[in-house]
Amino acid sequence: MAVVYRATQLSLNREVALKLLGTQLGEDASFRERFKREGQMQAALDHRHIVAVYEAGESELGLFLAMRLIPGPTLKELILGDQLDPRRTLRLLAQVAQALDAAHEGGLIHRDIKPQNILVDRDDHVYLADFGLTKSLDEESSLTAPGQFLGTIDYSAPEQIQGEAATAATDIYALTAVLYECLTGQVPFKESNEAAVLHAHIIKPPPKATDVRPELPAAIDEVIARGMAKDPTARPVSASELLREATRALASVPTVVSQTEQTRSAETLGAGTAQMTRAGGAVSPAVAAAKGAETVASAPPAATGRTGGAAIALVLALGVVAAVVGFLVGGSGGSKTGAKLVNTASVGHLQLRYPSGWQLGSPAASVPGLSLSEPLVLSAAGGQASVTAGEVTSATGPTLLPASFRAHVEGQLPAGEAVKLGALEGYRYEGVRAGGGTLTLYAVPTTAGVATIACRGGNECGPIAATLRLVGTTPYGLGPSAGYASRLTTVLGRLRGPLGTLARASTQAGQASAAQRIARAFSTAAGELDATSAPPAAGEAHPKLVAATRGLSDAYARLAGAARSNDAGAYARARADVAAGSAALESALRGLRPLGYTLET
Numbered sequence: 135m136a137v138v139y140r141a142t143q144l145s146l147n148r149e150v151a152l153k154l155l156g157t158q159l160g161e162d163a164s165f166r167e168r169f170k171r172e173g174q175m176q177a178a179l180d181h182r183h184i185v186a187v188y189e190a191g192e193s194e195l196g197l198f199l200a201m202r203l204i205p206g207p208t209l210k211e212l213i214l215g216d217q218l219d220p221r222r223t224l225r226l227l228a229q230v231a232q233a234l235d236a237a238h239e240g241g242l243i244h245r246d247i248k249p250q251n252i253l254v255d256r257d258d259h260v261y262l263a264d265f266g267l268t269k270s271l272d273e274e275s276s277l278t279a280p281g282q283f284l285g286t287i288d289y290s291a292p293e294q295i296q297g298e299a300a301t302a303a304t305d306i307y308a309l310t311a312v313l314y315e316c317l318t319g320q321v322p323f324k325e326s327n328e329a330a331v332l333h334a335h336i337i338k339p340p341p342k343a344t345d346v347r348p349e350l351p352a353a354i355d356e357v358i359a360r361g362m363a364k365d366p367t368a369r370p371v372s373a374s375e376l377l378r379e380a381t382r383a384l385a386s387v388p389t390v391v392s393q394t395e396q397t398r399s400a401e402t403l404g405a406g407t408a409q410m411t412r413a414g415g416a417v418s419p420a421v422a423a424a425k426g427a428e429t430v431a432s433a434p435p436a437a438t439g440r441t442g443g444a445a446i447a448l449v450l451a452l453g454v455v456a457a458v459v460g461f462l463v464g465g466s467g468g469s470k471t472g473a474k475l476v477n478t479a480s481v482g483h484l485q486l487r488y489p490s491g492w493q494l495g496s497p498a499a500s501v502p503g504l505s506l507s508e509p510l511v512l513s514a515a516g517g518q519a520s521v522t523a524g525e526v527t528s529a530t531g532p533t534l535l536p537a538s539f540r541a542h543v544e545g546q547l548p549a550g551e552a553v554k555l556g557a558l559e560g561y562r563y564e565g566v567r568a569g570g571g572t573l574t575l576y577a578v579p580t581t582a583g584v585a586t587i588a589c590r591g592g593n594e595c596g597p598i599a600a601t602l603r604l605v606g607t608t609p610y611g612l613g614p615s616a617g618y619a620s621r622l623t624t625v626l627g628r629l630r631g632p633l634g635t636l637a638r639a640s641t642q643a644g645q646a647s648a649a650q651r652i653a654r655a656f657s658t659a660a661g662e663l664d665a666t667s668a669p670p671a672a673g674e675a676h677p678k679l680v681a682a683t684r685g686l687s688d689a690y691a692r693l694a695g696a697a698r699s700n701d702a703g704a705y706a707r708a709r710a711d712v713a714a715g716s717a718a719l720e721s722a723l724r725g726l727r728p729l730g731y732t733l734e735t
Contacts, residue, residue: 143188143200146509150188151204155197166197179240180606182582183233185253185263186482186508202508204261210249213315220350220384221661222258223316224377228665229260230309231373238302238372245300247308248286249315287328288321292336292364302373303366309373310340310361313380317354318346322362336364353383475601482508483582484523487601489594491515501588502569503539512598519592523602529584530673532729534561534577542568550577552612555602559612560585579670582607610669614730618669622679625662629655642697649694656687675725682719689715 141152155166180186189200209226212218218226230252237244244265251264287295291307294300311322322341323334340362342355357379363369370376475487479494488494493513506524513520528536533550540547543566550561553576560578567573576587576599585602589595632655635648660683668676689711696704723733 140203141200149203151185151201153199153201154195179233179237179242179265180483181233181236182483182606183229183260183262184236185261188508201263202261204253204255204263206253206255208250209252209254209260209312209316212254213249213319216319218316220317221658223313224381224384225661225665226252226254226258226260227309227313227316227380228374228377230262230312231377233260233262234302234305234309234373238305243300243302244305244308245294246286247305247312248289249312250286252312287331287335288315288323290332290335291366293366295332295335301366303369306369306373306376307362307366310358310369310376313361313376314341314343314358317343317350320346351383354380357383475597479510479512480605481510481523482525483580483605483607484510484525484585485601485603485605486510486512486521486523486587486598488512488521488598492594501539501573502542503536504586504588505536505538506586507583514592514594519594520590521587521595521598522589523585523587525580525583526586527583529577529586530670532671534579534584534670535563535575535586539568544568555600558585558602558604558609561612576602578602579610579612580604580607581610581667584670610671612671614726615669615672618666618672619731621666622663625659625666629659631655642700646694646697649690649697653687653690653694656683656690660684660687671729672726675722675729678722678725679719682715682722685718686712686715 136153136155139152139154141150142148143150185204186202187199188202191198207215230247234244234247242265244262246264247262251262253261253263255261289308289311291300291304294304294307314322323331323338325331325334340359343358344350344352344355357376360379361369361376370379474489476490477492477494478485478487480486491514493515494511501522504526505528506522506526509522509524511520511522526536528538530536533540533547535547545567548563548565550563553560553562555576555578558578560576563573563575563577565572566575571590574589574595576585578585585604587595587599587602589599629652632648632652635651636645639645639648660680663676663680663683666676689708693705693708693712696702696708727733
């Protein structure tokens with residue numbers, strides 16, 4: 135239907151994905167209409183998991199859409215590369231479900247959910263793309279000619295194939311088919327030809343994932359059967375409900391990986407163990423077990439450094455929260471110069487009001503080191519003052535300013551002053567010298583990054599900043615987050631039980647089993663922490679926490695392997711890795727203290 139190029143949008147000097155309607159279809163009125171609708175439909179859905187449309191129109195090359203460029207593979211490429219396990223599958227598809235639910239709530243049906251339309255960036259952030267077949271629930275006319283089927287047959291619901299009206303349940307059927315493919319590596323119905331595939335969707339019962347992957351729990355077959363039910367009314371009520379059911383079904387096997395990955399892991403472990411021999415002779419299994427249990431049990435991942443594997447509680451330092459009172463920036467909608475803020479501009483998740491006489495989208499001097507996604511530029515007449523706003527996803531740590539910008543600050547960065555922009559909380563930095571000029575900056579933490587406003591000259595910055603509104607994202611307050619603290623307490627607290635089993639192991643087999651159980655517990659915790667949305671202020675500490683937890687999973691897995699193979703030298707090295715991993719986890723947790731979190735056992 136179209137060709138997508140990597141291109142540069144010259145007006146903003148940013149790379150985009152430029153989608154051009156295929157020249158062979160440009161004369162087809164039906165295809166042209168569908169292509170125009172794609173831009174309209176996708177642009178109407180302002181969601182963090184839907185590819186943003188920057189511009190749509192027609193040039194000498196034909197109809198085009200300029201969209202956000204997503205650097206990364208499609209979900210189909212991850213499936214073909216055997217790069218998915220159940221945990222990662224759930225994490226990725228949960229984001230697709232959020233996008234679908236948003237579309238359905240807006241009265242839109244995608245009608246072409248498939249792995250090729252799911253884009254995954256380098257941080258595993260997922261974007262749903264290709265709304266060319268999207269249809270409004272209340273739409274009476276159809277762009278489909280009689281007898282013409284639109285969609286991808288491997289994921290099409292029976293009612294879609296039979297020409298009946300598509301509903302939200304149609305998309306849920308397709309998402310279930312994608313879930314099945316992610317778990318098994320193959321499409322739901324592998325038939326010899328397309329007609330047989332269409333027939334299977336209508337007649338055959340939903341496939342069982344356990345027929346392909348016996349290690350998966352039988353409960354996941356029930357989830358897939360419900361999601362791919364022939365009767366649309368028998369399917370889950372929402373895409374997110376489907377993913378919640380799948381998460382519960384797969385909860386008992388958080389570390390299941392593909393058969394290829396299991397083979398690789400076994401080969402790697404075997405090769406590594408064979409090369410690790412203890413100088414000076416062998417140690418009996420009983421001695422190794424006794425020494426290992428004593429030493430490893432004394433190095434739990436407790437933030438306080440105490441032993442015993444106590445659950446970790448994170449409580450808030452209320453003094454920090456109380457200090458974040460600040461003052462209200464701006465006034466009742468006017469400005470210091472008396473100009474009324476009568477115009478409204480929106481981009482991404484941000485919305486601002488600005489005075490008449492100002493220009494939208496006028497060129498402005500860039501701020502060195504401050505990379506704003508989808509920047510919004512406002513300039514006063516004559517160019518004496520400007521306001522640049524956007525989101526900074528790399529802004530982490532207590533200042534809420536990216537390290538790349540802090541490196542360009544001349545002299546010392548002024549202390550951030552806590553302020554309120556309407557109902558939002560943020561920091562204001564006045565008199566910042568960078569790029570040969572003086573700036574005033576506002577930084578407001580949100581779930582999509584840090585909403586940042588940079589001002590040069592004039593007296594309008596405060597009043598304009600005070601009108602900031604967020605669309606499609608949720609603000610964080612300044613200071614520690616109670617929700618984040620509770621999440622860490624819950625995830626890390628679950629480690630207490632498995633850790634205690636190693637100290638009680640009295641045989642080598644028991645020791646290996648206990649260490650493997652602990653490895654699985656840490657792997658699960660690492661996956662849960664990786665999926666946790668950390669406040670921007672914790673953005674420097676949180677990745678270290680995830681890495682340390684994952685490192686401990688690997689260390690305990692090596693410990694279990696050494697115990698099974700009766701390799702005392704490997705066991706001693708694994709014990710040292712566990713101790714180092716515990717220290718790294720403790721250090722990561724201590725990194726939260728300057729942000730207002732108190733660690734208790």
